Amino acid sequence: MRLLAAVLCLTSVFASAQDSVFPTKEEKKMARIIEQQLVTTEVKAFLKAKMKLHSKDMRDLVLAVATLKYDEAKRYAQGIANSPRLTEENVPAPAFKVLQDNLRKDANAVIAACDKKSPEELSVAFDSMIATCMSCHNAYLVPMREQKKVEKGEKPAAK
Ligand code: HEC
Numbered sequence: 001m002r003l004l005a006a007v008l009c010l011t012s013v014f015a016s017a018q019d020s021v022f023p024t025k026e027e028k029k030m031a032r033i034i035e036q037q038l039v040t041t042e043v044k045a046f047l048k049a050k051m052k053l054h055s056k057d058m059r060d061l062v063l064a065v066a067t068l069k070y071d072e073a074k075r076y077a078q079g080i081a082n083s084p085r086l087t088e089e090n091v092p093a094p095a096f097k098v099l100q101d102n103l104r105k106d107a108n109a110v111i112a113a114c115d116k117k118s119p120e121e122l123s124v125a126f127d128s129m130i131a132t133c134m135s136c137h138n139a140y141l142v143p144m145r146e147q148k149k150v151e152k153g154e155k156p157a158a159k
Contacts, residue, residue: 057083061073102132
């Protein structure tokens with residue numbers, strides 16, 4: 001119930017903040033309040049394939065951004081922006097949809113910064129993108145990892 005309230009509150013914050021490509025303070029705050037939760041087994045296979053692509057694009061993107069290779073950075077950001085997303089009826093929670101939409105928004109901001117060849121904007125957009133990866137992983141990946149440990153009979157990590 002607490003989660004639902006948080007999500008509803010988030011959604012309204014998002015609706016009013018949609019004009020800017022960069023995250024507002026509210027958006028960042030909202031990302032942090034998403035509680036950890038488990039995803040259904042049906043979405044796991046999809047996510048595994050998608051994350052494999054993100055992982056490769058992101059590794060290459062880090063270097064391209066760090067060395068200000070705008071054309072290369074743009075290409076990898078396009079890979080992330082265009083990767084398939086879960087449809088509305090398949091998302092494990094409303095917050096998940098917000099986060100996957102945010103990732104596309106962040107990747108598009110990276111592309112826009114590359115088009116402008118603006119190091120400042122690229123830095124802000126890239127920062128925001130990493131924060132989105134982390135928010136979603138904190139909410140969904142970390143509990144999955146902990147659950148796996150429990151299934152294997154290992155001790156879960158202390159908080
Ligand atoms: C909307 C939620 C969401 C976003 C945004 C997201 N991820 Fe993920 N990611 C997941 C979930 C859920 C898993 C676990 C999938 C599984 O193993 O079944 C995962 C797993 C991964 C893994 C595998 C890690 C492991 O230990 O198994 C990598 C690598 C990864 N993500 C990279 C990224 C990168 C890079 C970004 C940002 C560019 C990103 N992800 C954004 C939800 C997300």
